[in-house]
């Protein structure tokens with residue numbers, strides 16, 4: 113601020129010799145003082161302070177002539193401010209009323225008042241109806257535009273847009289200032305002057321804050337940064353021409369020379385502010401970028417450290433807000449420095465970010481008076497690090513802008529509710545919210561919006577640990593209030609603004625859940641036959657905003673608080689969900705599982721006890737195929753999708769050995785399913801039927817018969833020889849005694865499990881199959897919920 117005052121006085125002194133430039137400078141400054149109540153005594157105090165200061169500093173050298181000169185010029189400037197404020201109040205009124213007209217198109221362009229009311233009513237009704245009236249409205253405007261155009265043509269004072277509109281006939285008529293501006297801009301041949309759109313984007317904020325010099329300056333600063341991104345020549349008078357043409361079209365009935373003067377005056381002042389900045393941002397960005405890029409590690413540390421050191425020296429109380437670790441403070445210092453450069457590089461994004469940051473500072477409860485010393489401290493540090501004035505200017509100007517936007521956001525966002533949250537006192541909060549209108553009470557507690565950013569006081573109080581305030585807020589939201597026409601109950605607003613409120617409370621503030629659920633119950637004071645009516649407002653617990661099934665129950669189960677689960681609201685809504693829908697889905701899902709388990713038991717244990725036949729073997733094989741394809745396939749698919757989902761979202765849990773596994777395996781049921789999948793895969797790999805099938809030989813039966821016959825024949829021959837040799841001697845061939853063998857050839861049996869390879873595999877297969885069976889049974893334990901008695905046993 114001191115620097116701004118110095119620069120202002122310097123400009124006045126430099127322009128003192130020429131009346132024209134001096135008048136212009138003083139007028140601009142007067143424009144920037146419109147929001148301040150400048151009075152004669154205040155001017156005198158300011159003047160005397162400066163003159164006394166000069167006298168003190170210069171001593172003898174400050175002659176009486178110099179003294180009277182300074183007094184005269186400061187009197188002139190102060191008088192001019194008072195004059196500007198008094199005389200230009202009328203202009204401000206004209207600007208604001210015509211701006212409202214230009215943007216509230218219905219009122220001025222529609223033929224009559226009645227139509228306005230219809231349109232407004234239709235708008236309130238919303239949806240399709242409003243669409244219809246929009247169309248009608250468009251037609252109305254078209255007619256009005258034509259009438260206006262013809263009357264103005266007669267007067268010889270028609271605006272460009274009106275004339276073009278007449279020609280355009282069926283063309284869509286621009287109805288807002290922005291549309292009209294773009295239309296006129298294109299017609300006047302400025303379609304390629306894209307910089308105009310940057311000014312247009314901020315024009316509303318400029319006009320509505322015309323009497324707020326700080327805000328206006330802030331808008332001009334950001335616009336100048338945005339314009340700096342365009343290489344084309346910026347001719348500000350072009351904007352003025354299009355602006356006036358558009359306003360003439362949109363404010364046709366009221367427009368007169370006073371309007372012309374007022375808007376010209378406004379634009380000239382804005383243009384002067386913009387002109388002061390044109391060309392500077394590019395140079396400053398380059399200088400600051402270069403300076404920050406060549407900073408060594410030591411210089412960076414110095415900067416980080418000194419920013420806070422100097423800030424604390426300038427504002428010792430600021431230390432109360434920075435009790436974080438050094439690493440965190442260095443991180444903030446880095447961010448601050450980074451923002452000063454980013455402000456030049458991508459002003460739009462940074463302005464958005466600063467709004468969000470400002471709201472976070474509201475949450476931290478930072479008083480705005482700390483910002484000036486913070487900026488001064490940071491600038492002092494930079495000035496000790498460089499001799500390049502451009503770098504210093506660039507840093508100071510950028511950080512100043514950042515700080516001004518932050519302060520504005522904090523001022524706009526610091527509602528009495530936010531201030532009460534910082535005290536974490538329920539009484540304070542109740543007091544703060546007591547003055548809210550009933551219809552807006554809930555939004556006071558749930559939403560603070562500044563620009564495009566918003567925060568929720570409720571969530572902020574949970575984040576900051578102000579649970580007393582949060583509790584009071586939830587209680588206040590869920591009280592049913594009424595006036596003659598309406599009931600007011602914040603449950604809808606709460607769940608619409610925060611669909612995940614239950615999840616949030618489960619994670620961060622479980623103590624608040626009973627209060628929230630209590631608020632969803634209404635009990636009548638009147639009893640009837642010993643009973644009284646109780647209403648449960650559980651709609652939002654059952655379904656979400658899209659009408660889909662809400663995950664409330666899942667969140668509550670994960671939180672695992674038995675006290676919460678026994679709350680009447682949770683009981684009612686969980687019973688409703690279970691009896692109405694979940695029961696059927698659960699049973700359907702489990703039926704499949706029971707069916708698979710049944711088949712598994714049959715294939716592994718039952719069929720083996722039947723005498724072996726081709727039918728039994730084929731059935732065993734068929735059932736096992738079903739298990740491998742249907743059961744294993746389903747398990748594999750489910751596990752794979754869960755694992756991929758967790759990996760993509762980087763959800764892992766770390767086991768004791770440091771091994772990371774996907775988070776879904778943390779749930780017992782999923783881990784058992786995974787183990788079952790592994791068992792089934794192992795069984796498939798070791799399946800004896802498959803291994804024996806490799807040696808299956810369809811002719812093996814006949815070969816076995818031939819071998820058996822040959823063996824029988826040789827046995828017969830041997831006994832004949834013995835008979836002829838006289839008396840009971842065994843016959844030995846060179847190959848030894850001839851023994852008749854019964855040849856059992858399993859290779860002839862399709863789908864047999866009995867073969868040398870199969871026998872080896874069975875040693876692994878059988879134990880794994882037993883484990884798989886156990887896992888199947890474990891997974892089916894869920895079914896116990898259908899019987900309280902079994903559940904009690906299982907639990």
Ligand code: HEM
Nearest residue numbers: 430433434436440444447448472476478482483486514515
């Ligand atoms: C131009 C001025 C300032 C800028 C650009 C600025 C910027 C920042 C940034 C970038 C953060 C980190 C936010 C995050 O990542 O969540 C932050 C946090 C913070 N700022 Fe500021 N800040 C400014 C002034 C101040 C002042 C004057 C104070 C208090 C006296 C203050 C108090 C804090 C606190 C308490 C935090 C939170 C630290 C934490 O997360 O533990 N800031 N500020």
